[in-house]
Amino acid sequence: xxxxxxxxxxxxxMISVITNDGRNIVGVLKGFDQATNxxxxxxHERVYSTKEGVQQLVLGLYxxxxxxxxxxxxxxxxxxxxxxxxxxxxxxxKPVIH
Amino acid sequence: MKIKLxxxxxxxxxxxxxxxxxxxAKPRKPSLFLGRGIEIILFFSYFKDLVGREVTxxxxxxxxxxxTLHSVDQYLNIKLENTRVVDQDKYPHMxxxxxxxxxxxxxxxxxxxxxxVDIELLHDATRREARGG
Numbered sequence: 385x386x387x388x389x390x391x392x393x394x395x396x397x398m399i400s401v402i403t404n405d406g407r408n409i410v411g412v413l414k415g416f417d418q419a420t421n422x423x424x425x426x427x428h429e430r431v432y433s434t435k436e437g438v439q440q441l442v443l444g445l446y447x448x449x450x451x452x453x454x455x456x457x458x459x460x461x462x463x464x465x466x467x468x469x470x471x472x473x474x475x476x477x478k479p480v481i482h
Numbered sequence: 483m484k485i486k487l488x489x490x491x492x493x494x495x496x497x498x499x500x501x502x503x504x505x506x507a508k509p510r511k512p513s514l515f516l517g518r519g520i521e522i523i524l525f526f527s528y529f530k531d532l533v534g535r536e537v538t539x540x541x542x543x544x545x546x547x548x549x550t551l552h553s554v555d556q557y558l559n560i561k562l563e564n565t566r567v568v569d570q571d572k573y574p575h576m577x578x579x580x581x582x583x584x585x586x587x588x589x590x591x592x593x594x595x596x597x598x599v600d601i602e603l604l605h606d607a608t609r610r611e612a613r614g615g
Contacts, residue, residue: 390555400576402543406543420585432574432575454541454542455582456582457582458579458582460578463580464578467577474572474574474575477575478545479543480542480543481543482542
């Protein structure tokens with residue numbers, strides 16, 4: 385009954401994590417646990433702004449605590465390479481309010 | 483049709499109901515302890531019956547994601563397939579994501595197809611649950 389989140393299918397895949405403070409972090413999922421804590425390799429943060437294109441900040445190997453995670457999305461690499469991030473203008477995501 | 487998941491729905495202590503046929507077919511499940519001493523199974527069973535339907539999940543950060551319900555777990559974490567964000571121009575953050583896992587704690591609403599809801603059944607089950615606590 386107490387199975388963890390069904391993230392097994394996403395291990396070793398490129399994923400996009402949205403955190404509770406509205407950050408978007410992209411990386412390769414290396415591991416997870418029952419509390420949805422996540423290990424992300426080769427990660428970078430995508431910072432969206434209305435004034436300039438998307439900034440990518442390299443982070444490396446990260447552990448993200450499950451409390452702080454909203455969404456774990458499977459990144460489709462074909463779709464992602466078709467995107468021109470330098471032309472994307474958007475407000476940063478809002479933080480989660482409980 | 484929206485079902486809002488607030489702490490008000492979590493006001494029961496024990497579950498005695500015969501809501502879903504799949505529940506009757508299996509041996510009694512161990513309690514789903516959620517750290518507050520409350521057992522919640524009603525919505526878990528309800529969402530399991532909705533797997534395969536198209537739903538829109540609105541999150542607490544105002545992001546709304548539409549997709550096919552793939553699975554749900556005891557924490558009401560939701561996995562969606564074929565996802566697209568409702569307002570893609572405002573939220574291009576998930577343009578290249580087609581399948582996603584949404585943490586239950588961050589869901590504000592789950593918008594359901596109107597024919598996915600048997601109001602009478604839900605009404606009875608929740609009333610019984612509230613009384614049985």
